[in-house]
Structure formats: structure tokens, C-alpha cells
Amino acid sequence: MSSSANLAVELRTRKRSADAAFGWVARGSAAFVLLVLAAIALTMTARSAPVLSAMGLDFFTSTQWSPPEKVYGALPFVFGTLFTASIAIAFAVPVSIGVALFITQVAPPRVRRYMIYAIDLLAAVPSVVFGLWGVLVLSRDFGLGRSFLTAGIILAVMITPIITSLSREVMETTPQADKEAAIALGATRWEMIKATVLPHSTGGLVGAVMLGLGRALGETIAAALVIGSALGQITTNPLAAGNSMPAVIANEWGEAGTLHKSALIALAMTLFVITILVNLIANAIVARAQRRMRGA
Amino acid sequence: MRVTAIAIVLGACGSPPAVDVTLNGSGSTFQKAVQEVAIDGFTRVHPEIAVNYGGGGSGKGRQDFADQVVDFACTDSPFPPADAAKAKGGEFIYVPTALGAIAVAYNLPGIRELNVSAPVLAKIFSRQITRWDDPAIAAENPGVALPDRGIVVIHRADGSGTTENFTRFLEQAGDGAWTLGSASTVQWSSETQAGMGNGGVAQIVQGTEGAIAYLDHSDARASGITCARVKNRAGHFIEPTLESVTTAGPGITFDDRLIFDALDSAVPDAYPLIAGSWCVAYLAPKVAAKGAALEQYLTYVITDGQPLLAEIDYAPIPAAMRERALAQLGRLP
Amino acid sequence: MATTAVTAAAPLTTSSTPDLRSRPNWRATKSALMTGVMILCVAAIAIPLVAVLGTVVSRGIGEVLRGFPDFFTSDIPVVSRRVGPGMGPAIVGTVLATGGAALLAVPLGILGAVYLNEYGGRSAFARTVRFMTAVMAGVPSIVMGLFIYLVWTMRMGYSAFGGSLALACLMLPVVITSSEQMLKLVPQTLREASYALGASKSRTIATVVLPAALPGIVSGCLLAIARAAGETAPLMFAVGAATRLNPNLIFEANTALSLQIFENANLAFEGAQGRAWGAALTLVALAFSLTLVARLIVKRFK
Numbered sequence: 001m002s003s004s005a006n007l008a009v010e011l012r013t014r015k016r017s018a019d020a021a022f023g024w025v026a027r028g029s030a031a032f033v034l035l036v037l038a039a040i041a042l043t044m045t046a047r048s049a050p051v052l053s054a055m056g057l058d059f060f061t062s063t064q065w066s067p068p069e070k071v072y073g074a075l076p077f078v079f080g081t082l083f084t085a086s087i088a089i090a091f092a093v094p095v096s097i098g099v100a101l102f103i104t105q106v107a108p109p110r111v112r113r114y115m116i117y118a119i120d121l122l123a124a125v126p127s128v129v130f131g132l133w134g135v136l137v138l139s140r141d142f143g144l145g146r147s148f149l150t151a152g153i154i155l156a157v158m159i160t161p162i163i164t165s166l167s168r169e170v171m172e173t174t175p176q177a178d179k180e181a182a183i184a185l186g187a188t189r190w191e192m193i194k195a196t197v198l199p200h201s202t203g204g205l206v207g208a209v210m211l212g213l214g215r216a217l218g219e220t221i222a223a224a225l226v227i228g229s230a231l232g233q234i235t236t237n238p239l240a241a242g243n244s245m246p247a248v249i250a251n252e253w254g255e256a257g258t259l260h261k262s263a264l265i266a267l268a269m270t271l272f273v274i275t276i277l278v279n280l281i282a283n284a285i286v287a288r289a290q291r292r293m294r295g296a
Numbered sequence: 297m298r299v300t301a302i303a304i305v306l307g308a309c310g311s312p313p314a315v316d317v318t319l320n321g322s323g324s325t326f327q328k329a330v331q332e333v334a335i336d337g338f339t340r341v342h343p344e345i346a347v348n349y350g351g352g353g354s355g356k357g358r359q360d361f362a363d364q365v366v367d368f369a370c371t372d373s374p375f376p377p378a379d380a381a382k383a384k385g386g387e388f389i390y391v392p393t394a395l396g397a398i399a400v401a402y403n404l405p406g407i408r409e410l411n412v413s414a415p416v417l418a419k420i421f422s423r424q425i426t427r428w429d430d431p432a433i434a435a436e437n438p439g440v441a442l443p444d445r446g447i448v449v450i451h452r453a454d455g456s457g458t459t460e461n462f463t464r465f466l467e468q469a470g471d472g473a474w475t476l477g478s479a480s481t482v483q484w485s486s487e488t489q490a491g492m493g494n495g496g497v498a499q500i501v502q503g504t505e506g507a508i509a510y511l512d513h514s515d516a517r518a519s520g521i522t523c524a525r526v527k528n529r530a531g532h533f534i535e536p537t538l539e540s541v542t543t544a545g546p547g548i549t550f551d552d553r554l555i556f557d558a559l560d561s562a563v564p565d566a567y568p569l570i571a572g573s574w575c576v577a578y579l580a581p582k583v584a585a586k587g588a589a590l591e592q593y594l595t596y597v598i599t600d601g602q603p604l605l606a607e608i609d610y611a612p613i614p615a616a617m618r619e620r621a622l623a624q625l626g627r628l629p
Numbered sequence: 630m631a632t633t634a635v636t637a638a639a640p641l642t643t644s645s646t647p648d649l650r651s652r653p654n655w656r657a658t659k660s661a662l663m664t665g666v667m668i669l670c671v672a673a674i675a676i677p678l679v680a681v682l683g684t685v686v687s688r689g690i691g692e693v694l695r696g697f698p699d700f701f702t703s704d705i706p707v708v709s710r711r712v713g714p715g716m717g718p719a720i721v722g723t724v725l726a727t728g729g730a731a732l733l734a735v736p737l738g739i740l741g742a743v744y745l746n747e748y749g750g751r752s753a754f755a756r757t758v759r760f761m762t763a764v765m766a767g768v769p770s771i772v773m774g775l776f777i778y779l780v781w782t783m784r785m786g787y788s789a790f791g792g793s794l795a796l797a798c799l800m801l802p803v804v805i806t807s808s809e810q811m812l813k814l815v816p817q818t819l820r821e822a823s824y825a826l827g828a829s830k831s832r833t834i835a836t837v838v839l840p841a842a843l844p845g846i847v848s849g850c851l852l853a854i855a856r857a858a859g860e861t862a863p864l865m866f867a868v869g870a871a872t873r874l875n876p877n878l879i880f881e882a883n884t885a886l887s888l889q890i891f892e893n894a895n896l897a898f899e900g901a902q903g904r905a906w907g908a909a910l911t912l913v914a915l916a917f918s919l920t921l922v923a924r925l926i927v928k929r930f931k
Contacts, residue, residue: 001452015829018760018831019829019830020827020835021742022830023748023830023831025740026747027754028740029737029740029744030740030741030744030749030754030758031739031741031758031895032741032766032851033741033761033762033801033802034757036798036801037761037764039776040768040772040773040776041774042778043780044776046773055688056864066483068477068480068482068483068484087731094670096670096674096675097670098671099669099674102664102667102671106667108593111831112770115671117924120920121917121922122678122915123857124886124916124919125681125859125913125916126858126860126861126912126913127859128890128891128909129681129892129912130861130891130892131888131891131912132685132905132906132909133895134678135497135894135895136902136905137680137684138712140502145489145503145504146768153677157678157681161678166672167926188656188657189664190659190662190813191656191660191663193663208715217769218768218769218770218772220768220771220861221768221887221891224492225825226652228489228490228491229490230486230488230489231483233486233626235366241488241489241490246769246862249771249775250865251453253356253775253865253866254352254355254356256355256455257359257379264775265775268772268775271771272768276764276767276768277882278762279763279767280763283763315873317879318871318875319638320786320881320882329708329709330706330707333708334706335707335872336706336708339707344874346871346875348869348870349870350869350870350882365782365783365787365869458695491895492895493895493896495897495898495901496895498896498897499896499897515897518897518898519711519898521897608708608710609672
């Protein structure tokens with residue numbers, strides 16, 4: 001009698017400790033994210049320290065990048081990254097919003113379904129495939145050459161499906177009643193869109209654009225293939241050959257000695273900080289927009 | 297069911313011969329084609345040894361080798377003394393593998409022959425000459441209708457032994473017209489364009505009218521782009537060919553480590569832009585078991601592998617150098 | 630308001646046969662115009678995307694089918710200027726690196742999501758993890774590659790597993806975020822019913838919550854895997870450049886489809902470019918099928 005009671009108690013405690021153990025395993029898995037991020041930040045900071053102590057703030061403000069002379073000024077690459085990303089955004093944003101409006105407000109349901117499928121599939125095309133097309137077709141066969149513009153166009157084609165997909169999701173949350181009210185008041189389709197869909201989705205759209213921007217900033221491969229790999233070029237001529245932070249890292253890593261490697265890691269660090277800021281702002285805007293939509 | 301599916305997938309990949317040893321190398325892209333044909337030939341005779349060659353540039357090769365992430369590396373120039381001391385695996389040997397020409401390639405439709413001398417090249421690549429119909433170019437090409445067109449200078453984006461050898465030639469033979477120094481990367485004018493690797497350079501030349509570039513002759517030939525004739529020390533304009541490179545071989549002097557400089561040969565019919573390239577291997581490999589395989593492979597490269605080089609327009613190393621290299625390889629375990 | 634009515638009505642008095650239908654309606658025209666602009670936008674993106682996919686298919690299909698199934702089974706030609714098939718090792722390498730990454734990131738990510746949704750809730754620790762997950766999702770892939778080079782490749786050499794580590798780091802935040810969203814959708818009443826039957830928390834999660842959210846979680850994971858399979862930058866620093874089949878995940882250099890595309894895209898040889906297009910077609914097909922399967926799962930179980 002007492003032995004079976006003991007057994008029951010033992011079983012219950014074992015069950016409870018198994019329960020607690022599971023909770024801790026889950027907590028540990030979640031903590032892994034913190035561990036990896038801390039490791040990235042620590043390794044990168046430690047490895048970029050040599051060049052930052054050698055160059056000081058000149059690393060961010062100097063326009064000369066000359067590994068043989070041990071001079072590392074990253075400004076042209078920061079500029080190149082921002083410039084190509086801006087070209088990409090300038091092309092991609094109007095087109096994405098137009099397509100998203102077409103899908104949500106104009107297309108008949110059948111067409112809409114297929115278009116959503118198509119956009120999702122296109123978002124899954126690997127960037128290296130766009131890079132291959134960019135370098136062999138757009139740049140060589142179409143004679144566009146390698147420049148900020150070529151890189152910007154390739155990036156635009158890459159991020160359009162992503163921005164479209166996010167914009168579509170935002171626009172779909174526009175309350176049907178608002179849209180019907182607008183139509184009932186005699187609004188044309190465009191007036192209805194201007195009065196209900198766009199104001200309702202502004203926050204989400206800005207967030208979608210920022211996420212697309214984050215993607216364009218960090219994209220390495222497509223840019224490395226078509227940007228032209230010029231050194232120290234700060235110009236607003238989009239047809240000039242340029243360079244961007246990720247492309248420099250990919251192209252120069254192999255050849256790099258210790259200090260040069262440190263400079264490339266510092267470049268990666270800079271890229272890391274910029275993209276994270278953009279992504280966090282995007283997330284904050286999206287979250288606020290979602291809260292407001294739920295409140296509405 | 298699932299197990300059979302996996303078995304079928306693996307089976308479909310063919311049953312590869314059992315590989316006992318894998319050798320990994322990286323480095324010189326100038327030498328990539330050399331390594332490729334050597335690996336292709338070697339693994340036919342020795343299917344039990346797999347050899348991977350990753351390219352990436354001489355600098356990457358030297359760095360990977362010093363860090364011991366590869367078993368051997370290929371480089372177009374010897375280790376700088378400071379870097380050699382930092383090599384983690386201790387003492388290592390140089391094995392010269394081939395002689396190759398660095399071609400000056402251009403894209404001018406309709407112009408199949410072009411003569412250039414080192415001083416003119418120096419001025420073109422430092423943007424002192426910017427148009428094809430410049431009198432300096434015309435003076436070396438009487439009777440050629442040079443177009444009224446801007447010159448697009450193309451260079452390597454990645455650090456490269458080819459850049460180092462090419463700029464060293466401009467410095468040595470350019471009569472002081474070259475002021476950018478010689479190194480694996482130099483401070484090019486921002487009006488120039490850059491390509492990743494020889495292939496990237498060749499692609500830009502293919503797609504850009506008015507372009508001029510330097511790249512290895514082998515890649516230039518295989519990509520079907522036109523190469524200029526370069527003036528040698530004897531004053532002749534010589535086209536890069538297998539013969540005009542091979543003929544320079546016996547005149548090359550080398551030191552105990554088998555380091556040599558083949559640029560600017562004095563042989564009258566030799567092409568002036570010739571570079572050598574080396575494989576490096578530790579005397580005590582990190583994985584001892586790989587030592588024998590490494591010796592077999594590198595021996596193959598400089599013996600049975602040499603005739604294969606003709607397919608890719610590289611010249612064999614001269615006989616005297618080969619004998620010395622074989623003796624060096626005998627020191628591997 | 631009244632004045633407009635009068636002026637609008639004015640023409641009626643002068644014209645004996647007013648035609649109301651043909652009266653220009655600027656508002657309707659503008660709306661139609663904007664619809665036209667939207668259609669132009671669709672064309673603007675459809676044309677390059679069709680061009681990209683069209684080129685991949687038209688240049689890749691011949692390469693892939695020539696001497697079928699040689700392209701999928703034979704080794705990569707060592708002499709890159711030769712024309713001929715072979716991406717077998719790259720296909721195996723991509724499957725190994727991506728599969729390894731999935732084995733690492735999927736369990737870890739799902740457990741992390743379970744913690745966030747079932748245990749952490751709005752606690753400070755859970756909020757920190759959630760924030761950091763968003764941060765991690767924004768890390769550019771090349772930064773992950775560099776990180777793995779510094780902590781892994783420098784010590785252990787090139788291998789498919791190094792690639793797995795880099796890809797797992799990229800996948801982890803995606804898996805956590807999508808899984809947490811799916812767990813959130815599981816009705817609270819299901820959990821309460823399970824507790825009422827005397828089940829412990831871990832048992833409830835394992836037998837009630839996770840099965841209920843499974844289709845969504847699986848679909849999210851498949852999308853993350855599809856994206857990882859196409860990544861290039863993180864593999865550049867970890868995988869190496871093998872040309873022969875290496876079925877070993879952990880030892881010796883390997884290769885991957887994306888790496889082969891990148892490398893061959895940079896060569897000026899017909900044969901190499903052909904293989905790049907073939908590899909691109911294979912990779913796109915792989916990514917598309919994973920995405921389609923993910924969509925089908927969602928549709929099936931919705």
C-alpha cells in the first residue's frame with residue numbers, strides 16, 4: 001500500500017521535474033539567439049579593433065581605400081551601398097505599390113489568387129540567379145555595363161516581389177465597410193483607394209519599404225557581380241562603376257592580410273549596424289501600424 | 297520506403313571510386329587552368345586521391361596556406377619575408393609549375409592587330425593617354441585606322457599576382473611613365489573599371505567596345521578576345537603564343553628556393569610579359585597522411601602534367617628548373 | 630455648390646440635343662488612368678521577371694537535359710573552360726548544407742518559439758529575446774558568413790557543415806518568428822481542455838499545442854529552408870570549392886549550387902556559363918518546389 005503511494009509520489013515528482021526540464025530546454029533554445037548575437041558582436045568588434053585604432057574616425061570619413069598603403073577609408077563603399085539601395089527603392093516602391101493595388105483592388109478573384117502565388121514564388125528566386133542574369137544578360141548582352149545603375153536595377157527586380165507581398169497583406173486589411181462607404185458616396189475606384197486603402201495602409205507600406213531597403217542594403221552577390229568594383233568612387237552619376245560594402249567584402253576577403261581583413265570586418269560591422277537600424281525602424285513602424293489597425 | 301528513396305538518390309549520383317585522401321588547394325587564378333588540367337589528368341591515374349583547387353587569388357592562397365586551412369597553395373609571387381615567418385606549418389618549399397603570358401587584350405571591332413610598347417601601356421593604364429587615336433598609339437601602329445574613341449581601362453578588382461607582374465613590367469620597362477607602383481592591387485584612377493578575376497575582366501572586355509585590359513593569355517584565348525603585340529627588350533612587337541613564351545624559358549635564372557623573374561626577357565623573339573607561378577607545400581604537412589599524396593600530386597604537375605599545358609596555352613618550366621624542383625619534392629615525407 | 634450647379638447646367642440651355650453620355654467625366658477618366666498605371670506597374674515587374682526566368686529556363690534546360698541524367702550525376706569538370714555536364718557534387722553539397730542547417734535551426738527555433746509563446750509571454754526576458762530575434766533577422770547574410778569564418782572555418786577548415794552553421798544562423802530568427810505566430814493562433818481553450826484532463830504543461834505542448842500548429846510551422850520552416858538553399862554569401866566563407874562528390878557533411882571541402890553559379894558567372898567561357906545556367910535552373914526548381922509544398926500544406930490544413 002505504502003509502496004504504491006511512494007510510487008505515485010515518485011511518478012508525480014518525476015513528471016513535474018520532466019515538465020520543468022522541458023521548460024528550461026525551451027528557455028535555453030530561446031536564449032541561443034542572444035548567445036549567437038553576442039558572439040557576432042564580440043567577434044566582430046574584437047576583429048575590427050585593429051583597423052579602427054589605426055584609422056580612428058577616418059575609417060568612416062576618408063575616401064581613400066588603399067590596402068597596400070594600409071589606408072582604409074570606407075566612405076565610398078558606404079556611399080555606394082546607400083546609392084544603389086536608393087536606386088533600387090526608387091524603382092521598386094512605386095511599382096510594388098501599383099502591383100499591390102492592382103492585386104487587391106482591381107484584379108478579379110481568380111487572377112488575384114494566381115498573382116499572389118506568382119509573387120510568392122518570385123520572392124523565392126535566389127539572389128545569385130538575378131546576379132547571373134544581371135552579369136551575363138543585362139550587363140553584357142544588353143550592353144548596360146557594370147555600374148551603380150545596373151546593380152540598382154537588379155536589386156529593384158529582387159526586392160519588388162518582397163515589397164509587393166508585404167504591401168498586399170497590409171492593403172488587404174482595409175475594412176470592407178470603409179471601401180463600400182466610399183463607393184456608396186459616389187467615389188470612383190481611384191478616389192476610394194485614395195480615401196480608404198492608402199491612408200489605412202500608410203504605416204504598413206512604410207514598414208514594407210524599409211524591410212525591402214534592409215534587404216537591398218545587405219545584398220551581396222548580385223551587387224558584387226554587376227556593380228563594377230571601382231575604388232574610391234563617390235559620384236551621383238548612376239552610370240559610373242562603383243562599389244558597395246558587401247561587394248568589397250566578398251571581392252577582397254581572399255587577398256586580405258591581417259589589417260586588411262580587420263578593415264573588411266569593420267566594414268561588415270558598419271553594414272551590420274546600418275541594416276539593423278533600418279530593420280528595427282521598419283519593425284517598429286509595422287508594429288505601430290498593426291496596433292492602430294487592430295484599434296480601428 | 298524512405299530509405300530506398302535515399303538509396304536511389306545516392307545511387308543516381310553514380311558510385312564514385314573510394315577516395316582515400318583529399319588534397320585542398322587555393323590561390324593564384326593565373327594558375328587555375330594549370331591546376332585544373334593537372335587535377336583532371338592526375339585523378340584519372342589516381343582515382344583514390346581527390347584534389348580540389350579553389351582559386352581566389354595568390355593572396356588568398358598564401359593566407360590560407362599560412363593559416364593551414366589548405367594543404368597546398370599556388371602563388372604568382374613569393375611570400376613577403378614577414379608573412380613567410382608567420383606560416384603556421386613551419387618550413388615550406390616552392391615548386392614552379394608553368395610559364396604563362398600576361399596578355400594585353402582589347403575590344404576594337406575590325407582591328408585584329410595592335411602594337412603597344414611598355415611606355416604607351418603605362419600611359420594608357422594610368423590614364424595619361426585616354427583616346428585610341430592618340431598620336432603615341434598611332435606612332436606604333438602605322439597604317440591602322442585607330443578609331444576616335446575613348447579608351448576604357450579594365451583591371452582586376454581582387455588583389456592579383458597578375459596585377460603585380462603586369463605593373464612590375466610597366467615599372468621596369470615603362471621609361472618612368474608608370475607612377476602607381478607595383479603591387480597586387482594599386483590605386484587605379486576612378487575612371488577605370490574592374491572585374492573579378494580573369495573571367496570578370498574578360499567578360500567586361502567582351503561587352504565593352506574600346507576596352508583594354510591585362511589578363512592571362514590562356515583565359516584571353518579561351519574567351520575569344522583579341523590580344524595586342526607587345527614590344528620586347530630587343531625592340532620587336534611579339535604576339536603572345538606558346539612558342540614566344542617557351543622560347544624565353546632556358547634564359548631564366550633562378551635562386552635556391554626556385555624563385556625567378558621571367559619578365560622582360562632579352563631573348564629576341566620572346567614575348568616580354570611572362571610570369572612564373574609556384575605551388576607551396578609544407579615539409580611537415582598538418583595531416584601527415586596527406587604528405588605522400590601531396591608529393592605524388594606535385595610531382596605529377598611538373599612531370600606528366602607538363603605536356604597537358606599546351607591545351608591551355610601555358611609553357612612548361614625549363615628542364616634545369618624541373619630537376620631542382622623534383623629534388624625539393626623529395627624532401628616531403 | 631450652387632454656382633457649380635448653375636454653370637454645369639448652363640450648356641443644357643444652349644444646346645438643343647444634349648448628349649449626357651459623351652460628357653467628359655474627368656473623375657472617371659482619372660480613375661481609369663490610374664488603373665492603367667497599375668497595369669503598367671504589373672508589366673514593369675512582369676517583364677524583367679519573365680525575362681530572368683525565361684533565360685534561366687531556355688539556357689538551362691538544354692544543359693540539364695543533354696545526356697540526361699549526366700548533369701545531375703557527374704562530377705563538375707575540373708577544367709572549367711571545357712563544355713560538358715556535371716553539377717552532381719553541387720546538388721549534394723546544397724542538400725547537405727541546407728539539410729544540416731535545417732536539423733540545427735528547426736528544433737532550436739521551434740523550441741524557442743514554444744518558450745516565447747507558452748512560457749515567456751510578456752516577461753522581460755521573452756521581450757528581449759523577441760527584440761533580438763528581430764535584430765538577428767536583419768543581419769546581412771555576408772556578416773553571418775564572416776562570423777562563421779572567424780569562429781569555425783579558421784579552426785576546422787572548409788566543409789558543408791560550416792555552411793550549415795552559417796545558414797542555420799540565418800534561418801533561426803525566421804523559424805522562431807513564423808512558429809511563434811502559428812502558436813499564437815492555437816485557441817487558448819484547447820490548452821485549458823488539456824489541463825482540465827490533468828495533462829502537464831509539457832505534455833499539453835507536445836500533444837495538443839504543437840500538433841494544432843504543425844501545418845503552419847512546417848510551412849514556415851519550408852519557406853526558411855527554401856531561402857537558405859539559395860544563399861551564396863554565407864557559404865563563400867565556409868564550404869570550399871570541391872569538384873568531386875563529397876557526401877560527407879563534416880569533413881573535407883564541399884561545394885553548392887549557389888557557389889557554382891557565382892563562380893561560373895564570373896568566367897568568360899561558354900561551357901562554364903552553360904553550367905551556371907543549368908545550376909540556376911536546378912536551384913530555382915528546388916526553391917520553387919519547397920515554396921509550393923509549403924503553400925499546399927497551408928491550403929490543405931487551413
